[in-house]
Amino acid sequence: MASFEIIGGNKLKGELVPQGAKNEALQILCAVLLTPEKVTISNIPNIRDVNKLIELLADLGVKVKQLAEDTYEFQADNVNLEHLYSDEYKKKGGGLRGSIMIVGPMLGRFGKGYIPQPGGDKIGRRRLDTHFIGFQKLGAKFEYNAEQQFYKVESSNLKGCYMLLDEASVTGTANIVMAAVLAKGRTTIYNAACEPYLQQLCKMLNRMGANISGIGSNMLIVDGVESLGGTEHRCLPDMIEIGSFIGLAAMTKSEITIKNVSYPDLGIIPTIFSKLGIQMELRGDDLFIPSQEHYEIESFIDGSILTIADAPWPGFTPDLLSIVLVVAAQARGSVLIHQKMFESRLFFVDKLIDMGAKIILCDPHRATVIGLDHQIPLRGIQMTSPDIRAGVSLLIAALSADGKSLIHNIEQIDRGYQNIDTRLNAIGASIKRL
Secondary structure, eight states, rough: OOOOEEEEOOOOOOEEEOOOOOOHHHHHHHHHHGGGGGEESSSSSHHHHHHHHHHHHHHHHHHEEETTTTTTEEEEESSSOOOGGGGGHHHHHHGGGGGGGHHHHHHHHHHHHEEEEEOOSSOOOOOOOOHHHHHHTTTTTEEETTTTEEEEEOSSOOBBEEEEEEEEEHHHHHHHHHHTSSSSSSEEEEEEOOHHHHHHHHHHHTTTTOOOEOOTEEEEEEEEEOOOOOEEOOOOBBBEEEEEEEEHHHHHHHHHEEOOOOGGTTTTTHHHHTTTTOEEETTTTTTOOOOOOOBOOOTTSSSSOOOOOOOOOOOOOOHHHHHHHHHTSSSSSEEEEOOOOOOOTTTTTTHHHTTTTTEEEETEEEEEEEOOOSSOBBOOOOOOOOSHHHHHHHHHHHHSBSSSSEEOTTTHHHHHHHTHHHHTTTTTTOEEOO
């Protein structure tokens, strides 16, 4: 188990280039299974979860060629369906949350999609019902082996239909869309997720020959086609990393420029950080965060305490609530953080309390943060990263704290953030990988 040793209290200064979007890359990579032709994808982040998925695709027989540091060419013209039955596939597929999105394209093109119960973050229950109910509505037969924790869907004749998703699941919508593009007839998906990641996937599929309309709305209409061809695609910058860097700048009183942020695709993210009092300036497509000694949390117009909650897009992404919570710890004022989707995601606040933060964990979903206004610095401690986003939140807290901190289990951070220690050290941080 690797660890970070952090010496806090340094002001950072410089430019950071966000990596390609992790959540988009996981969808886009699975979509290469829909065609026997070449697909070239650029701005792929070099992180554990993405690299594991690329390895999984190669194991399935997809030809993988790295053209540049962040660019790969894929060709799924000789997929080995027998590999789906292997112990190696069950082991590797079970270690990666994003592997679930292999099922949709495999079902759509080959009539069968198998996957072990995926792993990933320990942040609470993450249901897969939406995925498999959608496949069943398209005509697939579903089977779950509880003993082996192995899912199977099979169908030789998917047919379009109308469906109303029980939740606006991003991965669920992506999976169903990838199955529906090769189904016969029209599929209407209502209560579909409409995140920029999903919009990117739909636009890529249309370039490959799919017929998807309603992109960006919560109703997608997919008219099935006979086959798909190759294409080129570039992933968006990672909005979660951009939000993390905004929070980092505020907590460490640093002057940071985040390059090429694709601002229109950030949605409400800059607005939420502005409500915490963080100043930002858009310069072209770069986001400049000036050094601030203080930042003050807004109240609602009736004077009541601000509440920040997650919601499906275009609401605030749950992946950034951990960052917002940490940033609020050194704000002026108070805020209620309401994490609606995952019941274990706030359980890292005990580490922040040990560092000196004033936080009341009301229940598994809500925490009240009373900001210290930088009057009292956090103190360095030893802690363990429970998941990707909490890990980076603790890293931000440690970089702002007095003294030395140790963060263990940083493999969780590496799953979602590319060379984070090297990149932050280049602008003045003191992070040592042990």
